[in-house]
Amino acid sequence: MKTANIPTSESPADNHLLAALPPDDYGRIKPHLESVSLTLGEVLYESGDRMTHVFFPTTAIISLLYIMENGNTAEIGIAGNNGLIGVALFMGGNTTSNRAVVQSAGRAFRMKPEALREEFKRGGVFQDILLRYTQSLMTQISQTAVCNRLHTVEQQLCRWLLINHDQLPADTLVMTHDLVANMLGVRREGVTLAAGHLQDLGYIKYSRGTVNILDRAGLDAVCCECYQVVADEYDRLLGAYIRKNLVRKGC
Amino acid sequence: MKTANIPTSESPADNHLLAALPPDDYGRIKPHLESVSLTLGEVLYESGDRMTHVFFPTTAIISLLYIMENGNTAEIGIAGNNGLIGVALFMGGNTTSNRAVVQSAGRAFRMKPEALREEFKRGGVFQDILLRYTQSLMTQISQTAVCNRLHTVEQQLCRWLLINHDQLPADTLVMTHDLVANMLGVRREGVTLAAGHLQDLGYIKYSRGTVNILDRAGLDAVCCECYQVVADEYDRLLGAYIRKNLVRKGC
């Protein structure tokens, strides 16, 4: 079980993508990074907005939400310390059709579009990492599509819990059933039912807006394959970069 | 209503992305393009395969399918003459977790990965177009996720028909209910029911593996917003390129 381990000071290297950069690239990029604090529910950008920054989360978790015309919402992707928010800034669109909302409060580093694009155009490791991350995000979105079509609410809840747990230092998630329902695009009651079942099984324990993960293996067993597929693809695309760097730093 | 207008000879410019290239880029790329014929059901690459080419369809339509462990399938994206197949080749992964299967027989131009990457690295218009297309593909996949979650089989069928109709020269689609069911990730009977209803409404007419689109406006009315969102986003990202070029060519 993980234990809370909030660092007193924050480094860009707490974000896995930044940590994977070679010293040269890292040194060039670091001056352009600005540390910011993100609060629960904060909207980083709205559907159609011109983005002002790209964000590299360190302790925060950001959800990409799609909002239907009738107000219904569904999460299509998520990024924590293993990713970034704002791919449209280097992909060319400058805006996306999603809302990016802070799903777990914490910190992130942000970078201006001009600096990002300038570095992207160099065509080196930074570009490669950004593009590979984008591809892994596509896998995540694809898997969300498949999961929505073919799996039960309970399985999807497991997947959601596992993904979030991966990016948090401790075993406690701050979330109400209502919030999760909006993420998964299902009814609040459906989440209550599924969460109640997982609690009966002893895998989680929750109360009024906080959830404790008690048994990850249990959640894994209930969960559909979708969680692992996305995790594996991320590792395939970016694992080499990230591991090489950990070795270099002696971890 | 469209009428069949099969060209006797085929040009790379029949693919909108290639047509959008400036003369210089087009001239450099053209020698690397090889015209190929694709038959219904042909698999361009399998999940996990190392891709051998990128494909720019002209008259063919290609589906990106996800195959579950239990054999269930669901379409997560589609590309015809307005797109390409094989984004992983320039995004960095070289493989994807999808199967690409020919969904409507026709022709395409293919290009070897080395030539593609070399041109991509130049960082000019070609790169920009490929990245913008990739972003529009992400929108398409996102919308599939949302649509799977929130809309009825009938609405999704409409969306599927409209998307395919867009990329065909005539009003006739070759497809059985069973095939569509596999694409949408639903039961064959569900498709029969939905298609029967659309036929009762006079919007389509079908029989034993072919569907005629009789009333596009009708389909549009039944369809969810998802179709238009994706179309608009494609236009926003790539419309300027494509229109500028049409003007230049005097269309």
Add this chain to the structure above:
DNA sequence: TGGCGTCTGTGCGTTATCGCACAACGGTAT
């Protein structure tokens, strides 16, 4: 300590889709 607002539990009828089974139809081939 009491009150209030938020979060969670639960019940009930409705709807969409599923899984299965089988009948009917229509080309194509022999």
Add this chain to the structure above:
DNA sequence: ATACCGTTGTGCGATAACGCACAGACGCCA
């Protein structure tokens, strides 16, 4: 002409999720 096979139509019961309504439980604040 007939047999066959792929395609489509239809009818079940089962299940998952929906929409709504309201009760209970907890935590915070006055």
